[in-house]
Every structure is written in C-alpha cells, then in structure tokens.
Amino acid sequence: MNPKPHRGLAVSSGIPILLTCSFLFGGTQQVGSARRIGVSEQATPATIIQYVRDRFEVPDAVKVDAEPVHPSPFPRLYETVVTVDDGRQKRASNVFISKDALCFVVGDVLALNGATNAEIMRCVRDAAKLPPTAEITVGTFASTAYPGFLKSTVTVRDGTKVQIGEVFITLDRRVGILGLVLPFRRDFVERLIDLKDQPSAGSGHARVTIVEYADLECPGCAAFQKFLETEFLPKYGEKVRIVFKEFPLSFHPW
DSSP: OOOOOBOOOOOOOSHHHHTOSSOOOOOOOOTTOSSOOOHHHHSOHHHHHHHHHHHTTOOTTSEEEEOOOEEOSSTTEEEEEEEEEOSSOEEEEEEEEETTSOEEEEEEEEEOSSOOHHHHHHHHHHHHTOOTTOEEEEOOOEEOSSTTEEEEEEEEEETTEEEEEEEEEETTSOEEEEEEEEEOSHHHHHHHOOOTTOOEEEOTTOSEEEEEEEOTTOHHHHHHHHHIIIIIHHHHGGGEEEEEEEOOOTTSOO
C-alpha cells in the first residue's frame, strides 16, 4: 500500500520568500532554563499565526487561524491545521512542528518506514502526481543544520523539461518531506546565524545589523543589493551594518 502524503500549507516557496533578509521566528525558550518547555507551550496557536503572517508575508486583511498542536502520525512531528481566509476562498492546510519546536515544516510529509531511495522516488512520484514518463533521481543525503533531518535534491526529467527540488528525511528514514523545513524557535535561529568572517558593509559598532541572504545568480538579489548600496546605506550611514551570507538556490548550476 502506498503511503498517503499529508499536504502542507498552500504558500509559495519561491524567490520572494527566500529573499527575506531576516529570519522570522516563533516561540522562545531561554537557554539553560530550569524547566523544560513543551512544544505546545512554544508553538501556541497565536505564535503559529504570527509566524505564518511574518514568514509568508500574509496581509493583515487575510484572516489566519491555527488549531492547538497535537501529536501527528509521524515520529518527531506535531501537527496543526492552519486556515487562511482572504474573503473569497478559505483553505485549511496541515503544517508540522518538530517535537523540540526548532523547526516548522511545510509541504508533503511522507511515511517512508525506513525506505530506500527507490521507495522515496515512488513516494515523490505519488505526492507530486508525476506522469509515468517522468524520470526521478534522488541525490546523496547530507546532514543539515536542522537536528534530526538529512537533505538531498530530487531531479525530475520529463522529455526536455528538468525540475530540481529538495527533499528532507529523518535520520531513521521513516519520514520524508517534499517541501520546506524552516527554523522556528528564536534561540535556534540565533544559533544558525553565524556572522564570523562574513563580508559586511557599515560600522561594526552599529546598533542595527541586517543579515542579507542572497544567491549570486538571482536577479532579485542583485536588485536588492543595488538598493542597499545606492539608497539604504547612504541614508543610514553608521547607524546600520549589513552582513552578506551566500544562499545558493538548488536550481542554479553553481
């Protein structure tokens, strides 16, 4: 029997989201806290709603609701339903929070049960509704900054059409994610942003630091860089520092 994927939040994962210059995050936990805080306390409905609004740039006119998180059928993941209503269409989607509340998961979640690459390819074909003529290749899985998750690329070839995406799996290969794994908890986000020896502009003593994530082949990134150099920095001068971090997109050749 083919595992049934769970559909994630119906939002774009394209360039506008990836160009966000600062991470937007959810609930916080003080490092070294004497009491262990559960996922339901860190990922409250209000926190999830604000995260969705900020991370996916949902306008204030659009209503967003979220149910309390609860254990999902997938190990290490809690589940909630996020409803987005723009007044014309109301859509309810399953999204997931990792058990440690470090990660926010969007996309198709697949029950792999210790699957091989062949099983992963079959699940990807079913989840993406690919035609029989499509050839699927899964690359080598590598470690990520997200505890408990490995990541690889999925290449789909159908005639002259080629698409490249990302797939995540848990270390035990029981769960696959065809979509996005995003940082959620504040202290985890802060650990991910390593500014040591990164190229920067502006004063090292500025009270405000902006971290820019960009792809050197991305035209949107190039336009934003021009804005920073010709308008933003001249206006704010020594008040702000901008740190550049490379964020290569998987569909670019280098």
